Amino acid sequence: MPSDPSGSAPADIPNAVNDWYELFSRGSRDWLRHSEKIRAAVRDHLPQVVASSDIIGDGARTVRVPVRMLEHYRFKLRPDANAQGVGQGSAKPGDLLGEANAGNKPGNKGAGGTERGGPELLLEFKVDDIIDWMWEELQLPNLQPRAGQSDESEWKREGWDRRGARSRLDRRRSFKESVKRRSMDSANKGLIDEDLRFRQLTRRRQPALRAAVFFLLDVSASMTEADRQLAKTFYFWVAAGLRRVYRSLDIVFIAHTTEAWEFSESDFFKVSGSGGTVASTGLGKVSEIIKARFDPNSCNVYLFYASDGDNAMDDREAARVELENVAKMTQYSGYVEISSGLRGSQSETSKLFDAVAALGLPSGRCSIRDANDVASAVRHFFTREAQAAAASDVAP
């Protein structure tokens, strides 16, 4: 017997309720299973997830993915646009009723329930989980962090000594010494100076596990909002993938039109510029910042440049020089061509990167036409980069 909530409010609990019922909810158990299945389904569609996830700003650790409730399928008839039914109320034949009146009151009980669809859910996924799945599903290689000749060093604990600062006294160890001594020589008391042990520190050279990634984005008039969204998604997954490898990852955001500016992450994706594209300005800015802040010897630098490929003709030579310059300082310079429109011939910018690659400098390019290409672009980069790393390990 269902009722509308307008019925009398619950007044009192008439008799003792069996507490057992509160302990275990079958509904929740089966709902968890449903969620598990959704997660598995999402996992099977990673490229779409990667494309559609709503990634929020700085250091987002979770992404939200809209999913539909899973349907348990049954035989059902084709939908009938002109279905007939029975209603009740003050309507006369020939009346036209708006959808607003479609008050539906299911008296649901027993089996045969075929309600379908249901609300859309927003499931939250840990970015780390998705990244792990991507690596599994796309069989992406794990990058080997490349150790530069780092002068970066840090104090590490190493060994014990009988002398040292009081704060480094290792009580456990000292007590052990005391026990050892007393077992040899019964005539003695508790703890004496001989027993004390102090932790020692030494300076060790650390391999460079730092990395910096430059996201260089063309924000000239020809880049649409959708183009920038694609670049953003791509950047997000690249950064997430690099974070798997490097303990600390610096991200530098640079946008350029005919000039170049550095931005904070939050502003970066809101930037839209006007005017033409002069790639050399952006590349120049990158090399300027590398020189100022990141020593390529101690830091792995990556560059990703996203553009629609149009570069000013008269910038060709300047851009080539700048790119070559940058490519010499980076582990990898990648170019992602966002080509949501149709394009006939090879773009200006892709020629630029091909020329640099021809010199044997670590660089590459790929293109993204729509959101579904993002995953394959990410894969393209990591596969290449792993091969390059393997090759450089062999080389002296």
Added chain:
Amino acid sequence: MKPDWRGTLPQLEDLARKLGLEWSPVIFEAVPDSFMTEIAVYGLPVRMPHWSFGARYIYQLLQRHMGYSRLFEVVFPGNPGRAYVASSNGLADNILVSAHVLGHADFSHNNMMFRRSQDQGAEHIIEHAASHARQIERDIEAHGFEAVERVLDAALSLEQYIDIDRGLRRENYAEYISAPAAPTDDAFRTRFASLGADDKPAASQRRLRAPLPPHPEKDLLWFIATYAPDMESWERDIFLAVRAESFYFYPVYATQTMNEGWASYWHARLLREADFIPQDTYLDAIKCHSDVVRPVAAEEQIALAVNPYHLGFTLWEEIIKEGGVEYARQIMREDDDFSFLRNHLSKKMAADMGLFRFQKQSHGPVKVLDQDIDELREALLHEKYNFGAPRVSVAEVRSNGTLVLEHNSEIDRRGLETESARKVLDYVAHVWRRPVVLRTVDAMSKAIELTTDPATA
């Protein structure tokens, strides 16, 4: 101390007996709202686990949160019957609910469809369902969660495919049919026989293997459990467990309007005649009653659905007013919703209730068609035929083991939606372990065949 609704129960029972109600004893239990929701979703207080219930459960919870209807009670017929009442019910609610439960108990004790299902074991449906759930827990331990889930995916998607007329316990088909005996009574054969041939043909020793199935088979759950070529026995048991529960659900489904109407009639009448209930409690209860049986939600003038409580209640009131309680009890014993509405929804009643037939239009508003009584009855019942499912039956099993299902698109007047049909075929092919074919029609009414082959799937 507050008055307990259980205090008035014996008096209500006495009154009900005086008014001619007869029922098996009912055990009442108050349970939390969340458990009521689960009963509504699972259909039973204990049932096998399946993720689809979880999805429905959350859907129901959302509905409740958004302020849609809540459940006061659910009754399970049996001997003894069990009534679960929401612990959040107020005193007046519960007095109404206990009267309502007596109405249901009377109905399920006497109605022919219920009696039949009770005789077939539904009397102990709660115990059976619990044992099915335990059996499935054991299967999960033995064969793993995923394996069991895949079988349940298939079995539950065919939940409505039983043959109520052939009953729960069925014999296998005869394996052979005897060949028609050679006619011996015509003049030629008589004469031929009189010639005294030496070697008479052995009289009707030939046996023919019966086709499988010998007739289109509606009971897909039974057929698959019985004739699937390579099904494991535990998988067959899961199919049979789902099937047994469906046999229990069918009468509940097929008498919903009558049953709810009957219970609503009796709770109203019992309360009206119960002079032992304080006046203010009675008023609260009656308000609750009118919320339940009102035709359209308070803020609406017109509903594009008919509240079965209202429809059933109105019909029973009219029947009892015209023909008396004994006449009504006769109908209650013999009818289901199909005969009930066809025989007793009169033109005048339909007009009084303001029933109308409408048609959705692909673009634009809903159009009110007419109030023709025959059309109205048919439209009310249309959705309920065949347990509310499209008519799909087993047509044949081919010599390579392919299962051929046939959809009767003539009666259903439309083809099956192919996307979901394909998924169901995938479920089924997993347990049938041979190709499964479904014949239906496409949007242009052209015959089509969907095929799933588990070897390639």
